[in-house]
Amino acid sequence: MQRAFSGTGIRASEEPLLRAGQGPVLMQRAAHGLATEVARLLAEQRGRVYGARIVLLAGPGNNGGDALYAAASLVRRGVRATAVLSPAGTHEQALEAFRRAGGRTCTLAPEADAVPKADADTGSGLTDGDGNRTYAAIPEQDWLAEAAAADVLIDAILGTGAHGGLRAPWAAAVRALQQNAAAGKPDALVKSRAPLIVACDLPSGVDANTGELHEPVLRAALTVTFGAAKTGLLVPPGEGAAGRLQVIDIGLSDGLEDPVLRRLDATDLALLLPSPGRDDQKYTRGVLGVVAGSGQYPGAAQLSCAGALACGVGMIRYLGPESVGALIHTSSPEVVCSQGSVDENHVQAWLVGPGIGNADGSEAKQQLQRCRDAYDSGLPMVADAGALTVFPARSSARMIPHVILTPHAGELAQLFQRLDRDVSRTQIEANGMRYAVEAAKLTGATVLLKGATTLVASPHGTVFSQSEGTPWLATAGSGDTLAGIIGALLAALAAQTARFSSVGIAAEDRWAAIAAAGASLHGRAGVLAAAGGPLHATALATAVPEVWRNLQAPGPVI
Numbered sequence: 001m002q003r004a005f006s007g008t009g010i011r012a013s014e015e016p017l018l019r020a021g022q023g024p025v026l027m028q029r030a031a032h033g034l035a036t037e038v039a040r041l042l043a044e045q046r047g048r049v050y051g052a053r054i055v056l057l058a059g060p061g062n063n064g065g066d067a068l069y070a071a072a073s074l075v076r077r078g079v080r081a082t083a084v085l086s087p088a089g090t091h092e093q094a095l096e097a098f099r100r101a102g103g104r105t106c107t108l109a110p111e112a113d114a115v116p117k118a119d120a121d122t123g124s125g126l127t128d129g130d131g132n133r134t135y136a137a138i139p140e141q142d143w144l145a146e147a148a149a150a151d152v153l154i155d156a157i158l159g160t161g162a163h164g165g166l167r168a169p170w171a172a173a174v175r176a177l178q179q180n181a182a183a184g185k186p187d188a189l190v191k192s193r194a195p196l197i198v199a200c201d202l203p204s205g206v207d208a209n210t211g212e213l214h215e216p217v218l219r220a221a222l223t224v225t226f227g228a229a230k231t232g233l234l235v236p237p238g239e240g241a242a243g244r245l246q247v248i249d250i251g252l253s254d255g256l257e258d259p260v261l262r263r264l265d266a267t268d269l270a271l272l273l274p275s276p277g278r279d280d281q282k283y284t285r286g287v288l289g290v291v292a293g294s295g296q297y298p299g300a301a302q303l304s305c306a307g308a309l310a311c312g313v314g315m316i317r318y319l320g321p322e323s324v325g326a327l328i329h330t331s332s333p334e335v336v337c338s339q340g341s342v343d344e345n346h347v348q349a350w351l352v353g354p355g356i357g358n359a360d361g362s363e364a365k366q367q368l369q370r371c372r373d374a375y376d377s378g379l380p381m382v383a384d385a386g387a388l389t390v391f392p393a394r395s396s397a398r399m400i401p402h403v404i405l406t407p408h409a410g411e412l413a414q415l416f417q418r419l420d421r422d423v424s425r426t427q428i429e430a431n432g433m434r435y436a437v438e439a440a441k442l443t444g445a446t447v448l449l450k451g452a453t454t455l456v457a458s459p460h461g462t463v464f465s466q467s468e469g470t471p472w473l474a475t476a477g478s479g480d481t482l483a484g485i486i487g488a489l490l491a492a493l494a495a496q497t498a499r500f501s502s503v504g505i506a507a508e509d510r511w512a513a514i515a516a517a518g519a520s521l522h523g524r525a526g527v528l529a530a531a532g533g534p535l536h537a538t539a540l541a542t543a544v545p546e547v548w549r550n551l552q553a554p555g556p557v558i
């Protein structure tokens, strides 16, 4: 399981080490990790490190210091490195090391434009007329051209000490880089690809605690982060700006408190996914009740059932219009369909809401009533799509973590409105973690916020973040399948608290873990079904069993 900590928490864990004079050691570990990862990237891209060109944007704090030390060691391996420095100052020892190694520098002008001035104390030689050491500087205004020609651009402007976004002159410098990239520079005749951007610790402008973006932000291909993953790198929109994440161990683990956020990995899934015991029968393996579909949206019911069946549910009892039941029978004859009531059906969990429609007709009213009855039954349930409009009407003021709400950002905004909280879809997209957590607290339910990165917030404060999917998953019917997958896992796993404790998840957080496991399975199935190309939702459920088999392959299942 991957764990992420707030930037503030990581800084707090560094404090005792800094007081003990370990700061320089930590910085050297960070710099070594960054240099190793950049060298690896250069070797992958170019076949060798020697002769590569890098540019680093070095801010005034330790983040810039890390990158300057890293670049110094790369220069010693034959890399041509240019550091763009902050007019507000630079980590002095790191700058000295960089210059001694042969790195070139220029300093941004303090004003708002991006035109740099050459360093006053620099020249092209190694000593001046008085025998004082001098260092190489690049001519004025050349850093943008140097950046365009570079293989790698290191963003080391701000780290965990940042307050808000970039200010002048760095904001102007980053915008100038972005404009060059948008204009197609570098010229394809000169160089075939734009520089790969590597973020030092985190992309500058990403809030380490929340993942909020303070534009302008350079989108990184790789983020090399130190000590532990920062929360902001595993939640949207920060995760999108961070690219691939590489965590460098610098020896902080002893001081790290409880993680803010967790991410289930393949090993966790293999341990958590249900598998039938010798004496199991269909009723003990989990019976899922499904209230989905309408004359208007019959496919949503079919897809939900297909998602649940793909997860090996013991039985599905479908409640809904006869016409929808008939369609389900043609695609999934194993589903038991009826038009009965919730009370008449014995199940372990309910999945309610996909495609139930929002018309005022008697059919839709009956489906909505079934959704309410399922909620009143007190059984574990997934409330998706149409069911979100009735759950919860007001803050429940009690804990109902066994109720998993699965909104996308727009549906979550509507949920907030029903709770008299004015939060827009845009606000939710800009800070998903904050609002998923708030919605879970207000409703007492478990809230799964769908997106490229799916967040699951438990009302007890635990947050999971899963990001295994592909953008091809943004297609009609994808959410219905996800709801079915989670419903099946809920029916099978709700009572199996020991399974969760075996991977370090408290019983009270198992609901959120089930939702996260469902999101992970769904994302993996999407990647498999898409295979790099387009995907349609019916292919998703078909892909789930193969994902499942591959997960179970590496080791024994408890």
Ligand SMILES: NC(=O)C1=CN([C@@H]2O[C@H](COP(=O)(O)OP(=O)(O)OC[C@H]3O[C@@H](n4cnc5c(N)ncnc54)[C@H](O)[C@@H]3O)[C@@H](O)[C@H]2O)[C@@H](O)CC1
Pocket: 014, 018, 023, 026, 027, 028, 030, 059, 060, 061, 062, 063, 064, 066, 157, 158, 159, 160, 161, 162, 163, 164, 165, 166, 167, 200, 201, 202, 226, 250
């Ligand atoms: N503290 C430690 O023990 C370690 C820190 N490390 C590195 O140090 C970084 C944190 O270093 P710092 O605390 O020096 O912080 P930063 O390097 O993030 O920079 C802080 C500096 O930037 C300025 N600043 C803050 N917000 C700004 C903004 N929006 N626009 C312009 N300037 C702004 C501040 O005035 C301050 O001078 C980490 O991200 C990591 O890269 C690593 O070397 C590992 C060890």
Ligand SMILES: [K+]
Pocket: 063, 155, 156, 157, 158, 159, 199, 200, 201, 202, 203, 204
């Ligand atoms: K940075």
